Amino acid sequence: MISKWLDMGNWIDAFKPAPGAPPQKLGAFMAWCLSGAWPGLWAAAAISAVAGGMEVANAYIMGQVIDVTVSAGPDGAFSPANLWVYGMALAYFLIMRPILFAASSAVNSIAVQPNVLPMVLARLHRWTLGQSVKFFDDDFAGRIAQKQMQAGRAMMDVAAETINVLAFALASLLGALILMSSIDWRITLAFMIWLVAYFGLIWWFLPRIRTRAAARAGARASSSGLIVDTITNIKTVKLFARADFEDEAAHESLNHVRETSLKFGYMSAMFRFCLMTLAGLLPVIMLGGTLYLWQQGSASEGDIVAAGTIAIRIAQMTGWVSFTLMTIYSNIGEVEDGMKTLTPRIRVDDEPEAQDLVVPKGEIAFDKVTFTYGRGDDPHIKGDPGGVHGIDLTIRPGEKLGIVGASGAGKSTLVSLLLRLYRAEEGMIRIDGQNLEHVTQESLRRQIGMVTQETAMFNRSARDNILYGRPHATEDELIDAAKRAEAHEFIANLKDHRGNRGYSAFLGERGVKLSGGQRQRIALARAILKDAPILVLDEATSALDSEVEASIQTALHRVMEGKTVLAIAHRLSTLSEMDRIMVMDQGRIAEMGTHDELMAQGGLYAGFWDHQSGGFLGAAAE
Secondary structure (H helix, E strand, O other), X not given: OHHHHHOHHHOOOOOOOOXXXXXOOHHHHHHHHHOOOHHHHHHHHHHHHHHHHHHHHXXXXXXXXXXXXXXXXXHHOOOHHHHHHHHHHHHHHHHHHHHHHHHHHHHHHHHHHHHHHHHHHHXXXXXXXXXXXXXXXOOOHHHHHHHHHHHHHHHHHHHHHHHHHHHHHHHHHHHHHHHHHHHOHHHHHHHHXXXXXXXXXXXXXXXXXXXXXXXXXXXXXXXXXXXXXXXXXXXXXXXXXXXXXXXXXXXXXXXXXXXXXXXXXXXXXXXXXXXXXXXXXXXXXXXHHHHHHHHOOOOOHHHHHHHHHHHHHHHHHHHHHHHHHHHHHHHHHHHHHHHHHHOOOOEOOOOOOXXXXXXXXXXXXXXXXXXXXXXXXXXXXXXXXXXXXXXEEEEOOOOEEEEEEOOOOOHHHHHHHHOOOOOOOEEEEEEOOEEHHHEOHHHHHHOEEEEEOOOOOOOOEHHHHHHOOOOOOOHHHHHHHHHHOOOHHHHHOOEXXXXXXXXXXXXXXXXXXXXXXXXXXXXXXXXXXXXXXXXEEEOOOOOOOHHHHHHHHHHHHHHHOOOEEEEEOOOHHHHOOOOEEEEEEOOEEEEEEOHHHHHHHOOHHHHHHHHOOOOOOOOOOO
8 A cells, every 4th residue: 555655656557447427517517527536636736735835834934033042142143042943944945845845746747647638538438439420420529529539638637736836825725824813813813814814705706717718618628620622532631622711611610710719818918917906005015014913023133034035936826826727727718618518418329228139040120110310200290201100120130122212211320220220219119129229239249240332441551441340250260251352462462651561551541542342342351251151241242333343242242152142232233142122212111022023123223223234233134
């Protein structure tokens, strides 16, 4: 236990999990951010307070030295009887004071700052990861990341500066009151009146500073999100010759940042001016008052030195404290701004008693499932509100079901509900008889492999991107999956700007260094490596040209072997291996059957077929 407390770096557990969900009230939210760190924070504050008390001890010891010296006179100043006072002063100034101030600095730079920032960021990031896809659809990715960093850094600054300044300053003020009371009650009263005026200014200014700081933080985050969004889509900007438009949008956003910063600056400048004026009065009041008392015989020469020293030190400290209080309140404004963005519960949570999903067969059943993104009862929406309506569907174990329909027919919504990215408003979805509402989302998604039209690539190595399907796979399993996806050959020839080659080469942000077909092969390799019993292909080849699509058909067939498959497609050629084809229209199942059966009906599917050239692969040969 003693060794733990001697090691300041371990006073706070930087990765201690948060207790439940973050509150949406500022004080409770800040307490949530710092929960579990309080013993270390209180210990750091105590050390800082002791160091603050040393400021008063400085004045007291100097006053004692002056009184002893004056009373002894020039001839007896260094008499043996006085040496103990001088020795005490030397020990204090050369040993005790340096040690305490070093300890105060160390607890902040070792115990508090390195631990509070990662603790708060880890908690906010973990909470944000649990938000539903709607949360991310409704905001800029850059803005969300900015809010996490902003709130984490601001929370760290609040904790560090509160310990470093407020605990230190309050201890100094308390000590000053005690010291003044030992001189004369009238000096104490004058000091207390000054303190009331000082705290009154703080009480009036700081809430206004916090409001302006929050507005400035919001403007900065929005500007950052806009710029990140532009850079993320830089190819589109260039292809459509919209650089001037984006520059103007950035200009307007940055001008808003400037305006909010100016409002903050005016308020903070006025605050500093008022406090500095008040601080200038303190030495005049304290020193002048003590000189008057000395003249009346009620104070000693040492009292004059002590009162003057502490008054000047507190006046100097006032500037430091006022600046730090502005910083703290500015950071509280940024914490509040981050809280408003990150804490709303836009989530699909697991039930408290949710169990892991077990998939021995792979049967999927939709039982009267309806989901309209919450718009079904909105009177302002005319016609179809989108989503799916009353879906009754059973997909047999190992069956390959093709899903077609016009854009907005509900195909991707159906898959999102299967993956529990959204919660069905009505009805039930089961896998092998298990209601998906009663299983954990993590276990559900481990049982479903997915390849989408927009293949998700991290700016990491090819190895890391494929291993995302099964992180603990061996190198041999990784390479085998790449070969089965017909990706091994081009991966072996990759090289990035850092000199990494092959599977160690980085793919660039969103895989921009790869062609569409290469990205799709890596996505297929990831799905093969995951080897989940259920596979979803969401427009897996719609972004590829026919030649590239044909080259990966073999890989697609390998991925589908022995699995229950849902394949969404606009291009009907991708449905050649399907056992059944389901046609969706306005969120409902309009037709169901094999290709031949649907063609014979002459309905929607036949119309889609007539509007496409090529149809199934191999149709011409037939």
